[in-house]
Amino acid sequence: MDQGPHAVSTVDVYILTGYLGAGKTTLLNRLLSLPGFTGLNTAIIVNEFGPAGIDGALIDSRGRRKIEINRGSIFCACVKGEFIRTLEEIALAGQHQAVLIEATGLADPCDVDDFIRLSRTGDKLVLRGVMCLIDAENFTRTAPYMRTAVRQAEYADALIINKADLCLPGVVDKLSGLLTRMNPDAKQVITSYGVLPDSFIKTLSHVRRSGAPAKLPPAGIVAISLTLKPVITRTDFEAAVKRVLPHLLRLKGFPDFGDGAVTMQYVFETGTESKAPEGAKSGALTVICEGISAASLKSAFAEITARL
Amino acid sequence: MTGIERIRKTFALEATDRVPWVPFVGCHAGALTGATAREVLTSEDKMVAAMNKAIARYRPDGIPVAFDLQIEAEALGCALVWAEENPPSVTGHILTEGKTLEELAIPRPDAGRIGLVINATRRLRAAHKDIALYGLITGPFTLALHLLGTDIFVKMFDEPDYVEKLMLFCREVCKAMAGYYIEAGCDIIAVVDPMTSQIGPEQFREFVSAHVSDVFASIHARKALGSFFVCGHAEQNIEAMCECKPDNISVDENIPLDFVKSVCLPRKVSFGGNMRLTSVLLLGTPLDSQRDAIACLDAGGTKGFVLSPGCDLPYAVPPANLDAVATVALDEYQRGVVKALASESKKMELLDLEDYGHADKVIVDIITLDSEACAPCQYMVEAVKAITPEFDGIVVWREHKIKQKESLVFMTSLMVRNVPTICIDGEIKFVSRIPARDDLIAAIQKRINEKLRLKIRNRKASISILGDGGEACRNARNNVRKAIVELGADIPVEMITDPKLIAAQGFTMSMTPAVVVTRFQTKSTRDVPEVQIIKEWIKDLMQ
16 A cells, blocks of 8 residues: 555455355455454445345444445346446545455456456556455365356465365365466465465455466366266276366266166265265266366266267 | 337348347336336336337337346245345345245246236337337246355256256246237347356256247247347357357357357347447447447448347446437448547547637638538538628638548547537537528627627737828828738727827827827726726836
């Protein structure tokens, strides 16, 4: 923040993106209690309304101003205008030294950068960092189905891998490796219950990225669903999985190895077999991989896939 | 060609007289009538009044009746949160609040606000026979998200069967809604499914394709047309979207139009879009909006393309921006004007026009777009030519055709935005209309008078020749005039022959011809100056 005698007083802008099913409020509150925000008048723009929000006590005692944008509509450009107006007001009012924009959910990261560019007070607003929340438990399960969540991870300056405690040992490492391939420049912080190191905000720095993510090969993270042959051998199944193992993120299905359907699940390279639930669709299989194309993935399983 | 005909032909990839213009006016219509977004979306009368206003003002070929993707979810029991300037948002995802999929039933036409939209459709249909009415329905994937929330993303991996069942239900809702709106008079059903931009083509084909195809098939069976709307980065799915057999695909600014064209046209699907909502339509000027519209028209081409904004127009879009877009959408000539302006204006140095108004003549500039090709321009020129003889010697007219670079500079300098335009001594007087002869004469006369007044006010000195007016006096006067002209000075010359006046100035006739130079200095205007102050002036004079 520039505070020289002739400097225009600027406002530091932080953006929080990412998809986090639960635990967001806790993390947000913890973030706000870090050095870098404490001692400053921070405005918070949140995109959710309703009961789950910022801790009320925190707001009162530290004089922070919480601005809710009616953004529940998870669509496109509808609320850009509102965000931009809010940023302008904050910049012009000059009462806040920092703004934290909570843009989690399905906000496209390029859009968020636009807000600053399009606001007429752009020179007063300094983008200090884009932080992306990664739900360690769910990221690989949902990545193929939430493209903007993936784009957010690719675009961020820092990745906060939360809920590490809910993952098996080794899984977080693998996830960290995946994220590094997606976004080599971002710093990573692994956390549980949103606990972050004190230096986190102070060591954050923003790197301008162009709109299109470029780190992963074009295939990115892909998911395919297929129906297995009515009965297959364990050997054939394991052979198919082995073909894609270095790329495997998740697998879930109900193969029948001769004794009725069982549940097979993989998280990265670790597979577990368990009983199939009542009414499970025998032969259904979904595989999520990164770094190979859907076509290659399908052909890896072709031998055990049912003919239509 | 009526608006409906134009759109039908465009959807069928047939030739039309021009590209159809379809502004997606939803809650923005409220801004035209002083109603909030909420009012316009919850009151049939306000909705109809607002849409009538929008239709009259923006002259569309087609328009949506209501742009609100929460109607079905609300009718099914989802809680909404309302806003002044946005459509509402779903806050309660009923399938996470205890309701089961099996308990859900297709909403009837009287559920929630469905009836409101049906009635509004009927009234608008009756009032506007020539334009296409779009009935907007929430696409099945987006509706599924309203009902289940973001849990759906986990379930797509963990419980794909459940998601399939949910999609099946949602598609039946879509078909019912389409039926209601078609029956009420809609020509086109737009299936709006923005959430599909979250998934890739693999998942689109797995979870969405079959259902949306079924919806479009049912729309066609009812003899209506179908459009597939998507927002966001959905380029990866355009091909799969075409496979669902809509008549038209509409995209926003995140997907380049030429890409959409290259995928859609070979698959015999028309396409539309994609003016920038925030950076241009909301925050830009009318000229910016026109430029963006023209860029879309250039990319979209003349066959199978519908000009529209990328999505639902924000409430606060300045109506002037949409007026400006309508102007270029409907009028080829206006497009030419904007194009000519757009290409050069940034690089020009502006002329220095300061001295412009000071010449002895009144200059009439006519700025035209190459008058041989443009009828209104020609008439403007004729009008000015015709009256110039009236002001013989005082009025000079010049034409500036803006196909020439210097003219563009001129135009930009004078801040002329429309052609043809007449400027008198650098001031815009008549824009885009040919003035009646008397009006033009009056305007020029007015300027001449102004100039004279200015002259008098600016006068700093005068020269008088005092005498009997005979040869010596005349020679003196000629010399004075010559001196003035050679110096380029602006000083009036007066001959005073009245003996009383000459005597009053302290001269006898034997002293003439006398040349007297008088300097003026205005000391005060408007106020009554104090005696003390006037004494000071007099002391200055006496020095």
